Amino acid sequence: MEKVPPYVFAHVSKLIAEKKAQGVDVINLGIGSPDLPTPAHIVEVLKQAADDPTNHGYPSYVGMPSLREAVAAWYKRRFEVDLDPETEVVPLIGSKEGIAHLALAMVGPGDIALIPDPGYPTYHMGTVLADAESYPMPLLAENEFLPDLDAIPANVLERARVMWLNYPNNPTGAVAPISFFEKVVDFASRHNIIIAHDNPYADVTFDGYRAPSLLQVPGAKEVAVELNSLSKTYNMAGWRVGMAVGNPEVIAGLVRVKSNVDTGIFNPIQIAASAALQGDQRWIKERNAIYQRRRDVILDGLAAAGIKAHKPKAALYVWAETPEGWKSNDFAMHVLDHAGVWLTPGTAYGEAGEGYVRLSLCAPEERLREAMERLQAIDF
Ligand SMILES: Cc1ncc(COP(=O)(O)O)c(C=O)c1O
Missing domain, CATH: 3.90.1150.10 (Aspartate Aminotransferase, domain 1)
Known part of the structure; x- marks a missing residue:
């Protein structure tokens, strides 16, 4: 403790x-908890699904097929990214849960997780819970709050298993150009590191800016997973629903940990999450x-x-x-x-x-x- x-x-x-x-x-x-309500059409789907007793039992460990398909279809529509809903998508009880469990799946004693500094605290705490070490990558104003990959020492890279990234970024509000993601994917392939990109703010954007997915980079799925969430995009922070997508081996590792720790998401929430992803986005x-x-x-x-x-x-x-x-x-x-x-x-x-x-x-x-x-x- x-x-x-x-x-x-x-x-x-x-x-x-x-x-x-x-x-x-x-x-x-x-606090970064959306104060605006979840749209009524999503709440309505939850209410109806909650009335159905067949939704009251334990949910599946890997999420409802309908939600996994809705996530894959959303990634295709939103980012032009192809995902296999069976092997490359798993619903999460929010991105925070996914971060902590992914850390357990990917690192252990002797391993290093490269984490953004400043960064969402769970990247570091997940690493600590997994008995591994964090190596902070400073996000500095003079580098537009992007990490300087060339500044990571060779002896750190030897033990690094995962690099956490998060753009649009909490707390700096910085965004990353796709050229940075291309550099990251190349870096990860050369150093045998998994990229875990946390992307819960992709649809909270201003001045006409449109945020990319790291998985848009060709070959990204070889080395990367992306975590996403309905918390901010759909004003659903209290519902606790998100998703991890991308590299199938990493997703399988995450499912292995999750299935031993949690028992998934209440089905009506999954059904409403599908409705959110598939419904009106205007x-x-x-x-x-x-x-x-x-x-x-x-x-x-x-x-x-x-x-x-x-x-x-x-x-x-x-x-x-x-x-x-x-x-x-x-x-x-x-x-x-x-x-x-x-x-x-x-x-x-x-x-x-x-x-x-x-x-x-x-x-x-x-x-x-x-x-x-x-x-x-x-x-x-
Ligand atoms: C960067 C980042 N990742 C993850 C989360 C957690 O999101 P969720 O509600 O999906 O667990 C937050 C919440 O503030 C966040 O800022």
């Missing part, structure tokens, strides 16, 4: 609850326009407060620089104490997050405006 600390954000809820108990109207810009554009307006409120508000930020083309976050002389954690605590606004310290995502805070777009525009006004009113 010493090696496994509580989930990095577990203490934050307590901190915010304490402030609220003191009467502070806290504006929480820490509302996503309107939803993204809402996030884009929120992004702009934050960017304008931060600029007025004298805080520099990177303008994201995708994902649910603004990655902002702490003011001169401020450490991430101290600044986040200062803003909470004086403005009643919670921003996530960049260091929650790794050492290279020092000097940054992350602001989530998952709050209504009025609350974001108020948060920015409060920020502009305090000294730092």
Whole structure:
């Protein structure tokens, strides 16, 4: 247990609850949980499926064939990627579950996982749970928040089994051009490394940007899997449903671990997930326009407060620089104490997050405006 600390954000809820108990109207810009509802047509399918008693038993370990087919068809439509629904697709209880179990399937003692720093915490914690080591790849502003593959030492590469990547990126909001993915696939083939690309923000994009899948690169399936999720794309974070797709051996390894640990996803959720993937997608554009307006409120508000930020083309976050002389954690605590606004310290995502805070777009525009006004009113 010493090696496994509580989930990095577990203490934050307590901190915010304490402030609220003191009467502070806290504006929480820490969480990336979509606040907009799941579209009614998806909820309706869930309700009907939940009424059917044949859906009440244990689900299949490998997911319903109809969902695996819906995922394959969605990848074809959305990315022009061909997948075999039987061997190259497995539904997940959210991408987070897939990350942790994939780590168990791919690395063990003596192995190294290359992880983005800053990065979603589960890449590192999954590695720790598998008794392997993480090697952080710094994502720096001067490299457009892409890792410098040439900077990974040879002795690390010898033991590296997997490289975790995530574009559109949490927490930086950076996106990766397909040319970077091509470089990554070539690198992975040369060094015998599996790429695990986590792509849950592919359809939360702004300014007309369209995010690719890493599997679009010819030959990518030889060396890569991609994790995806309905949490952000379809405002379904609480439903816990996602998918891993790509290299069949890696998918088989993941299924092996999963089948020994979990027992799949409630069938009505799988049926509703299929409906989400196959149904009307036009509302996503309107939803993204809402996030884009929120992004702009934050960017304008931060600029007025004298805080520099990177303008994201995708994902649910603004990655902002702490003011001169401020450490991430101290600044986040200062803003909470004086403005009643919670921003996530960049260091929650790794050492290279020092000097940054992350602001989530998952709050209504009025609350974001108020948060920015409060920020502009305090000294730092
Ligand atoms: C990069 C990244 N991967 C995975 C997840 C988890 O997604 P899910 O809800 O599918 O477990 C998140 C959630 O914030 C995320 O930011």
